[in-house]
Amino acid sequence: METKYIPEPFRIKMVETIKILSREERIKKIKDANYNLFNLRAEDVYIDLLTDSGTNAMSSKQWAGVMEGDEAYAGAKSYFKLLEAGKDIFGYEFIQPVHQGRAAEKVLFPLLMGPGKIAISNMFFDTTRAHVEIAGARAVDCVVPEAKDPSKRAPFKGNMDTERLEKLIEEHGPENIALIVMTITNNSAGGQPVSMANLKKVYEIGKKYGITVNIDAARFAENAYFIKKREEAYADKSIKEIVSEIFSYADSFTMSAKKDAIVNMGGLIGIKDDAELYQKVKGNTISFEGFVTYGGLSGRDLESLSIGLYEGIDEDYLNYRIGQMEYFAAKLDSAGIAYQAPVGGHGLFIDAAALLPHIDYREFPGQALAIQLYIEAGIRTCDIGSYMLGNDPDTGKQLKSDFEFTRFAIPRRVYTQSHIDIMVDSLIKIKEMANEVPGYKIIWEPPILRHFQAYLEPIE
Numbered sequence: 001m002e003t004k005y006i007p008e009p010f011r012i013k014m015v016e017t018i019k020i021l022s023r024e025e026r027i028k029k030i031k032d033a034n035y036n037l038f039n040l041r042a043e044d045v046y047i048d049l050l051t052d053s054g055t056n057a058m059s060s061k062q063w064a065g066v067m068e069g070d071e072a073y074a075g076a077k078s079y080f081k082l083l084e085a086g087k088d089i090f091g092y093e094f095i096q097p098v099h100q101g102r103a104a105e106k107v108l109f110p111l112l113m114g115p116g117k118i119a120i121s122n123m124f125f126d127t128t129r130a131h132v133e134i135a136g137a138r139a140v141d142c143v144v145p146e147a148k149d150p151s152k153r154a155p156f157k158g159n160m161d162t163e164r165l166e167k168l169i170e171e172h173g174p175e176n177i178a179l180i181v182m183t184i185t186n187n188s189a190g191g192q193p194v195s196m197a198n199l200k201k202v203y204e205i206g207k208k209y210g211i212t213v214n215i216d217a218a219r220f221a222e223n224a225y226f227i228k229k230r231e232e233a234y235a236d237k238s239i240k241e242i243v244s245e246i247f248s249y250a251d252s253f254t255m256s257a258k259k260d261a262i263v264n265m266g267g268l269i270g271i272k273d274d275a276e277l278y279q280k281v282k283g284n285t286i287s288f289e290g291f292v293t294y295g296g297l298s299g300r301d302l303e304s305l306s307i308g309l310y311e312g313i314d315e316d317y318l319n320y321r322i323g324q325m326e327y328f329a330a331k332l333d334s335a336g337i338a339y340q341a342p343v344g345g346h347g348l349f350i351d352a353a354a355l356l357p358h359i360d361y362r363e364f365p366g367q368a369l370a371i372q373l374y375i376e377a378g379i380r381t382c383d384i385g386s387y388m389l390g391n392d393p394d395t396g397k398q399l400k401s402d403f404e405f406t407r408f409a410i411p412r413r414v415y416t417q418s419h420i421d422i423m424v425d426s427l428i429k430i431k432e433m434a435n436e437v438p439g440y441k442i443i444w445e446p447p448i449l450r451h452f453q454a455y456l457e458p459i460e
């Protein structure tokens with residue numbers, strides 16, 4: 001069952017040199033970084049898979065756009081170009097640029113919710129959850145159960161559990177549910193897609209109870225591609241048509257443009273038709289981000305973003321993009337290495353608990369694998385497991401995560417087939433020496449979001 005690598009639908013015009021340190025040097029670097037991959041210098045990393053956010057390669061057209069960018073404070077040409085692209089692709093009347101995804105959340109969410117209210121999502125991304133809580137509301141996840149079983153292959157593991165959604169609404173009372181958030185693709189479940197049927201159903205539930213639906217749209221294009229491939233009725237539709245239908249099943253969206261819009265910085269808010277809400281969005285944007293027509297971005301960013309939105313929905317590009325992930329996944333299948341399956345859009349989430357069964361969750365298998373990948377191959381990944389989850393705020397005891405993943409987030413248009421082969425070979429090598437991979441203990445940690453800063457030590 002060999003999956004072929006889909007050749008890149010681009011050629012390389014500019015290169016960035018990367019160096020690989022020796023194994024001895026890497027052992028020293030990671031020790032000096034207190035076994036925290038966030039503390040490494042990027043130049044000491046050979047293949048950097050920490051995130052796919054803002055780490056993508058822009059095209060020659062986007063770089064040309066950088067030179068074309070209009071830096072006027074108000075009414076820049078680049079702003080109007082972005083509005084046109086946004087309206088054309090999403091079909092919404094109002095589009096507001098902001099500097100990144102969390103800024104969109106910061107601007108919009110306080111206008112939709114407050115203390116005592118609840119927001120329900122298929123799964124909240126961490127900054128999205130944070131902004132629900134900053135607005136005084138509570139965030140509840142309601143993903144389908146199969147999302148939590150890495151070995152169970154289902155086409156749309158990112159879906160909202162709609163039965164449970166209705167139960168939650170009835171339980172808390174529709175008047176207390178401020179917002180439904182559909183995260184596409186479902187990042188926290190491993191970049192798993194959401195089906196059109198599910199989006200439609202959730203929107204109907206929203207309508208039935210009078211609850212607004214917002215799409216957290218960071219990976220909208222990858223999600224549309226999965227719908228085309230996996231949902232029969234959409235096989236012959238264009239990605240643009242599918243995107244347009246997706247967004248018809250919501251009232252607003254917040255978007256990090258650092259993912260599928262293939263830029264290094266940027267974000268968007270979309271409002272379908274609520275002029276009053278848009279007025280308030282403009283007010284918050286001016287307070288938090290900058291004047292309405294630049295929203296915390298340079299004119300050149302607006303320009304490259306409006307081009308990137310179209311490149312992100314190009315079918316040849318998406319075919320290659322998802323094909324690259326499928327190639328990676330097929331190689332892991334042959335090697336008997338478990339991951340959140342089937343593979344999602346932007347990353348491969350290795351089941352570190354299965355690969356390193358001798359390491360208890362309290363000794364962080366996901367982090368142990370990430371450290372070993374750096375030592376063996378200079379690859380930087382990150383833990384999505386108990387290490388990231390942290391301690392129970394009441395008891396101070398280590399929480400046990402549903403998963404112990406090590407995430408390979410793949411930047412767009414950056415790495416080639418041979419880089420993917422190195423990733424696979426390194427995993428196979430570690431699988432063969434699994435017994436020798438140590439668990440880790442934390443020797444210092446800050447009170448919140450500890451994984452960014454904590455110091456660790458291998459357990460002898």
Ligand SMILES: *Cc1c(COP(=O)(O)O)cnc(C)c1O
Nearest residue numbers: 100101102125127187218256258
């Ligand atoms: C990245 C991301 C965000 C936040 O966007 P930033 O640009 O990092 O601020 C929100 N939601 C999802 C699903 C994301 O992937």
